[in-house]
Amino acid sequence: MISCLFVFSFNTGVAKRIVRINLLQPIDSVYKSTSNNLPSDKQASKQTKTLYFNLKKLQQKGIMFGHQDDLAYGVGWKYVPGKSDVKIVTGDYPAIYGFELGRIELDHSVNIDSVPFDSMRNYIRTVYARGGVVTLSWHLNNPLTGKTAWDAAPGTVASILPGGEKNDLYKSWLDKVANFILSLKGKNGEQIPVILRLFHELNGNWFWWGEDHCMPDEFKQLWQFTVSYLRDTKNIHQCLYAFNTDRFNSKEDYLQKYPGDKWVDVVGFDIYQREGGEKGNAQFVKDMDHMLTMIEEIAADKKKVPALTEFGYAQVPDSTWWTNVFYKGLDHHKISYALAWRNAGFNKVGDAEFYVPYKGQISEKDFLKFSKEPNILFQKDVSKMHLYK
Numbered sequence: 001m002i003s004c005l006f007v008f009s010f011n012t013g014v015a016k017r018i019v020r021i022n023l024l025q026p027i028d029s030v031y032k033s034t035s036n037n038l039p040s041d042k043q044a045s046k047q048t049k050t051l052y053f054n055l056k057k058l059q060q061k062g063i064m065f066g067h068q069d070d071l072a073y074g075v076g077w078k079y080v081p082g083k084s085d086v087k088i089v090t091g092d093y094p095a096i097y098g099f100e101l102g103r104i105e106l107d108h109s110v111n112i113d114s115v116p117f118d119s120m121r122n123y124i125r126t127v128y129a130r131g132g133v134v135t136l137s138w139h140l141n142n143p144l145t146g147k148t149a150w151d152a153a154p155g156t157v158a159s160i161l162p163g164g165e166k167n168d169l170y171k172s173w174l175d176k177v178a179n180f181i182l183s184l185k186g187k188n189g190e191q192i193p194v195i196l197r198l199f200h201e202l203n204g205n206w207f208w209w210g211e212d213h214c215m216p217d218e219f220k221q222l223w224q225f226t227v228s229y230l231r232d233t234k235n236i237h238q239c240l241y242a243f244n245t246d247r248f249n250s251k252e253d254y255l256q257k258y259p260g261d262k263w264v265d266v267v268g269f270d271i272y273q274r275e276g277g278e279k280g281n282a283q284f285v286k287d288m289d290h291m292l293t294m295i296e297e298i299a300a301d302k303k304k305v306p307a308l309t310e311f312g313y314a315q316v317p318d319s320t321w322w323t324n325v326f327y328k329g330l331d332h333h334k335i336s337y338a339l340a341w342r343n344a345g346f347n348k349v350g351d352a353e354f355y356v357p358y359k360g361q362i363s364e365k366d367f368l369k370f371s372k373e374p375n376i377l378f379q380k381d382v383s384k385m386h387l388y389k
């Protein structure tokens, strides 16, 4: 049962309608014991199993709002402790946070977007201590050519599979990812659960693991090898694995390279709005709604957690986009989370990359309104749920 109450927030100066969840209700032990609610890693840590179970349970309450690199930087600022564009505008932090591992494979101390890995570790500890959720992406370089993730050289996937000329190199990269993940510990020394989003947007052609660059079997082998290496060889038992495509047309299309239920916990997709105006907005609502319906059906069928793993409308150039477009496509769906991409800010030539509003941005008020929807969850909502207990 969900009910609403209004709380006046001194931060934002507005009444926030918050979702009151029956927090005292014990987790249904029958529900908890069924294998449907266990993650793919049968040896997953207690906190990881609990998180997985709670991610499923939480879908009945609402959708967690997420933001990539939220604590690291925003539009016009970088590395200010406690700062967050989402919090400045809504009065609360996101419920789920994305962080990016790109360049860890090269032993760099900062990631592909200049975030120091040491700071990232601290952000992740902070998020976990508050009861929030962490998801990690990895724009790993091309192991065959040594260039970036966007260097879609043919044969890269085949080259890193067992027996391939770059398999050892790839394993050494996974060792570095493993070291980072294993270094994520809570205050009692427990491993912090993370949703590892591997080889994202696999049905696009822009990454070396993309659609035309490997056969379905090769992709499946790559996925299974990677998960097995991290889980069984490196003994990592704090990961949930997210499989995610870009836009897709049908369930068959979505599942073409799906590695199998034993290897996946979260099923999702990424979607960006590219065209504005009434026509563009209507099309986006329709597309998103359709794909969310399909992802919910796939998740229900496979007993997985459905999510909108990445979304955005670059620079949000529409003052009512949040309530009039995004929420319209999202509202009646039951997914676990929706993660907005990063607020990289302005570059030297004045171009900006951001996906959530900052103070003064034209969609600021509308984002605040969207954040008050009872089924859109932020940090305070999930902290009360004790997702790891």
Ligand code: BMA
Pocket: 100, 102, 112, 113, 139, 342, 344, 353
């Ligand atoms: C892309 C862009 C890039 C960034 C990369 C990895 O979508 O945001 O600027 O470097 O993701 O985070």
